[in-house]
Amino acid sequence: MSEGVMVSALALVGASLVGLRGWDSRGYTWLLGLAGVGFLWAGEAVWFGEGGAAGVFLLLLGLLTLALASYLPEYLGHHPKEAPVYAFLVPLFLLAMVGVAQAPPGLPFLFFWEGMALLGYLLVALEGPKAQAGARAFFLASRLSGAGLYLAFLGQGHLGPDWIWAGLLVGFGVKAALFPFHLWLPRAHPVAISPVSALLSGAMTKLGLYGLFQAQTWFGPPPVWVGFALVLLGLFGAVYALVRGLAEEDLKGALAYSSVENLGLMLAALGGYFLTGKALFLGAFFLHQVGHALFKGLLFLGSGALSERQLSRLGGLWHRMPLLGGLVLLGMAVGAGLPPGAVFAAEWVLYQGFLFAPGLLPLGVGALALVGALALYFYVRLFGLAFLGAPRGEVALHLGPGMRFGLLVLAVFLVGLSLFPQQFLRPLGQGLYPSWIPWGLLALALGLYRWLDRRPSRSYGTWDCGFQPLTSRMQPNALGFSEPALRLFPFLRLRVGERPELDEPLERVYQGVGEGFGWATRLVQALQSGSLHFYLLLQLLTLVVVMGVVLL
Numbered sequence: 001m002s003e004g005v006m007v008s009a010l011a012l013v014g015a016s017l018v019g020l021r022g023w024d025s026r027g028y029t030w031l032l033g034l035a036g037v038g039f040l041w042a043g044e045a046v047w048f049g050e051g052g053a054a055g056v057f058l059l060l061l062g063l064l065t066l067a068l069a070s071y072l073p074e075y076l077g078h079h080p081k082e083a084p085v086y087a088f089l090v091p092l093f094l095l096a097m098v099g100v101a102q103a104p105p106g107l108p109f110l111f112f113w114e115g116m117a118l119l120g121y122l123l124v125a126l127e128g129p130k131a132q133a134g135a136r137a138f139f140l141a142s143r144l145s146g147a148g149l150y151l152a153f154l155g156q157g158h159l160g161p162d163w164i165w166a167g168l169l170v171g172f173g174v175k176a177a178l179f180p181f182h183l184w185l186p187r188a189h190p191v192a193i194s195p196v197s198a199l200l201s202g203a204m205t206k207l208g209l210y211g212l213f214q215a216q217t218w219f220g221p222p223p224v225w226v227g228f229a230l231v232l233l234g235l236f237g238a239v240y241a242l243v244r245g246l247a248e249e250d251l252k253g254a255l256a257y258s259s260v261e262n263l264g265l266m267l268a269a270l271g272g273y274f275l276t277g278k279a280l281f282l283g284a285f286f287l288h289q290v291g292h293a294l295f296k297g298l299l300f301l302g303s304g305a306l307s308e309r310q311l312s313r314l315g316g317l318w319h320r321m322p323l324l325g326g327l328v329l330l331g332m333a334v335g336a337g338l339p340p341g342a343v344f345a346a347e348w349v350l351y352q353g354f355l356f357a358p359g360l361l362p363l364g365v366g367a368l369a370l371v372g373a374l375a376l377y378f379y380v381r382l383f384g385l386a387f388l389g390a391p392r393g394e395v396a397l398h399l400g401p402g403m404r405f406g407l408l409v410l411a412v413f414l415v416g417l418s419l420f421p422q423q424f425l426r427p428l429g430q431g432l433y434p435s436w437i438p439w440g441l442l443a444l445a446l447g448l449y450r451w452l453d454r455r456p457s458r459s460y461g462t463w464d465c466g467f468q469p470l471t472s473r474m475q476p477n478a479l480g481f482s483e484p485a486l487r488l489f490p491f492l493r494l495r496v497g498e499r500p501e502l503d504e505p506l507e508r509v510y511q512g513v514g515e516g517f518g519w520a521t522r523l524v525q526a527l528q529s530g531s532l533h534f535y536l537l538l539q540l541l542t543l544v545v546v547m548g549v550v551l552l
Contacts, residue, residue: 004042005058005102008065011035012091019087025073028087029402035094036066051427053213056286057101057206060293063413064202065094067297071406072195075304078398079193082126086193089126093119093199100207105218110146110153117142120204123196124188131191141184145174145208156219165226168215176208178230178267179237180506182260186248189256194304197252201259201300202293209266209289222274230271235367238264242374243489246381246482251309254382255299258335261371262292262343265350272353272361280353283430284346287421291334291342294414298331301407305399311478313393314386321397325387327407334414336379337372340438342414345421347372349432381481392472 015031039062047055072090076083096119099112121142125135148171152164174181185205189197212230216222238261245257266288273281303309305324306317318325334341347368354364417424419439422432479486486492527538 002042002045004038004040004045005098006038008035008038008042008062009095009098011038012095016088016091016095019084019089019091025077029069029073032065032069032072032091035091036062036064036069038062039065039098048427053210053286054101056289057203057210058098060206060290061094061097061101061203063290063410064198064293064297067301067406067409068195068198069406070402070409071301071304074400074402075193075195085126086123086195089119089123090195090199093123097199097203097207101210105214106153110149113149114146116204116207117146120200124192124200127191127193134188134191137184137187141174141181144181145171147171148174152215152219161220161223162225164219165215165222168212168219169226169229172208172211172215173267174208176205176212176267177237177260177263178208179233179240179260179264180509182237182241182263183506183510185260186245186253186256189259189300190250190253190309194252194300197255197303198297198300201256202297205259205263206289206293209263209270209285212267212270213285216274224275227271227274230267230274231361231364232271234264234266234268234271235364235371236264237261238268238371239367239374242371242378243486243492245378246374247479247486247492249310249312249478251303251306251311251314251382251386252300254311254378255296255303258375258378259292259296261375262288262296262335265347265368265371266292268364269346269350269353272350272357272364275361276353276357278353278357279428279430280349280356283425283428283432284350284353286428287349287424288343288346290424291346291414291417294410294417295331295334295341295343298327298407298410298414299335301403301410302328302331305397305403307396307398308393310393311382311385314391314395315389315393315472315475316387316391317395317397318387321399323404324397324399324407327411328387329383330411330414332379332383334418336376338376340418340441342417342421345418345432349430377482377485381478385476385478385481389475390472392475 011031011034015028015035018028018031039058041062043055043058043060043062045055046052047059049055068090072087076086079086093116096112096116100109100116103109103112121135121139124138125131148167148169150171151159151167152171155164155167169178170181174184177185185201188200192200241257241260241264245254245261248254248257266285269281269285269288272278273285302324305321306314308314334343337343337347351365351368354361354368357364419442420435421438422430422435425432527534
């Protein structure tokens with residue numbers, strides 16, 4: 001363990017004790033800030049010194065911790081009842097995630113992995129009865145992930161590589177929201193508090209990606225089918241998540257579906273790397289991780305300033321708080337893949353990887369283009385409904401100096417990564433594009449803005465079909481905005497009317513699995529009759545079956 005990680009671990013333990021013994025926001029801020037600096041120090045040494053994958057995770061975790069150092073104490077001031085518990089658990093959650101990234105494969109790794117899952121569950125469930133569904137989904141996903149990892153770790157040396165990698169794909173894929181195991185993410189995010197959502201989406205899901213990448217070192221190279229599975233499921237999951245997210249009413253729920261989309265692209269890049277070994281895929285894989293952690297952390301923390309998250313009740317926030325609107329616009333522009341954002345740079349490298357790959361992989365370019373178009377539509381809808389137009393409801397804004405500073409930290413690093421992505425990719429020896437292109441695009445955008453701003457303009461009322469004045473009811477609601485696009489995808493069942501709804505098709509599948517499991521458990525319970533003779537008969541039958549298997 002490096003000195004930076006050691007300093008961060010001690011600072012996190014101290015912060016957790018501060019939270020346990022009461023609430024000292026100033027000391028808590030300094031300790032979290034020290035932990036963030038330690039992570040950055042260690043991550044910079046590992047990534048730029050050795051090119052190690054753990055360095056990328058330490059870097060993005062350091063950036064998120066630095067932002068939370070000032071954001072979290074002020075945010076928890078609005079949750080005085082639960083603040084000490086959150087203040088106690090969040091540093092431990094960070095510590096468990098670092099333990100996963102630093103632990104060797106085997107029992108230490110599984111210990112930190114299970115600890116991370118338990119702490120994540122507690123942080124989601126803390127919101128009370130309204131969070132039960134989300135916490136239960138997180139818990140079930142964690143159990144499924146653990147089962148896959150136990151199969152792989154305990155089966156090493158006994159099972160073939162196909163079984164080992166099937167277990168790894170389930171174990172790490174569930175945590176990385178691999179389609180179709182992604183449903184826990186849109187369930188957990190809307191019920192968790194915003195700082196926890198930022199950590200779940202920005203950091204914890206990346207450990208699933210980290211595990212899949214490191215597994216080739218621990219268990220040997222993956223079979224070919226693993227690479228194809230990651231490419232197909234990643235790209236299909238990205239398209240599916242964006243389409244389903246277009247109908248999401250909750251702002252954080254929609255951001256969760258966007259996370260599934262971004263993680264799908266990262267998994268597709270990793271699959272391309274497994275199949276071809278090209279550094280282009282690896283560059284897209286790592287660059288997208290840091291970019292996603294920054295812009296999604298910015299958006300989740302920004303949503304924490306709102307007392308209301310239902311899109312059909314938002315609107316007009318741009319005029320009430322331009323700073324928050326500008327920062328969210330920056331995050332959404334990067335998330336939409338607009339140049340010169342970090343996600344654009346990562347997708348640019350991924351395009352090249354698919355174009356120069358052999359076999360059928362160039363077909364992935366078409367899926368990437370569809371994802372790009374849907375992502376732009378997705379974020380136009382989110383920003384337009386939440387920040388533009390007339391207010392649809394009463395929304396209180398809580399964004400004090402500490403919270404603003406936390407958002408600005410993420411925004412500054414996001415702009416830096418967008419303007420200098422080639423510096424980040426230096427350890428891979430991966431070229432991107434000439435460094436003047438981002439600056440040229442930025443200058444072009446500023447010039448266009450100045451030109452539009454200087455043009456003569458006049459203010460007049462919007463044509464209102466003869467009805468005065470315009471009301472918020474004349475604006476499209478969350479589902480009305482995206483309904484024309486949703487009808488292009490027949491696998492979604494859209495119900496219109498007074499309360500329009502969109503079903504999640506996969507929920508019916510999981511509901512059927514749950515009912516089957518319930519039937520099996522009732523069958524097992526029926527065997528508990530209390531009769532000693534019946535239990536002896538069952539043991540005799542079991543013995544006969546075991547002997548029969550051995551003799552065969």
